[in-house]
Amino acid sequence: MSVEITLSEAVTVKGVVYEALTMREPRVRDSLNADKFKGSDGEKEVRMFASLCEVPPEVFYDMTLPDFKKVQDAFSGFFS
Template identity: 45%
Template sequence: MSNKTPDYLRHDDQGYCDITLARPITLENGVEQGTLRMREPTVEDQIVHDEMKGSDAVREVTMFANLCEVAPSDIRKLNLKSYKRLQEAYAGFLD
């Protein structure tokens, strides 16, 4: 089993990961996006996540929106393949 990072994830040494979406989405601000940039999570992000009300899924969507600097409704528009890529990017920061 290979630990190679998939081509759709590009981590840099500044604490960011560019995620190529499976299909572009139109953000709330009207801009079409084919990639999202996720910043590296902080301890504060984890505390806010843990103290947030709602289901695990809603809390995760909200955290990903914060890390990608988009609205939670934008994350909700993603198809599941693209959402899984966000989950992979997040997990990559924890390794």
């Protein structure tokens, strides 16, 4: 299962323009891998989302907060 997330503002990283992201359903290994990263909970969250969407973490660093909220909501939707 996967979810399409349309961004209200495109993000460009290393010459690639991201207007939408596809997030796959998370697995236990994704959570375990995110826990291996040192840093804040926010950084771990970004790393998890980058893995699930198969994009560089920098995509999320340059994303607007409202779009990041869409990503968080999409992730939460897998658990409802």
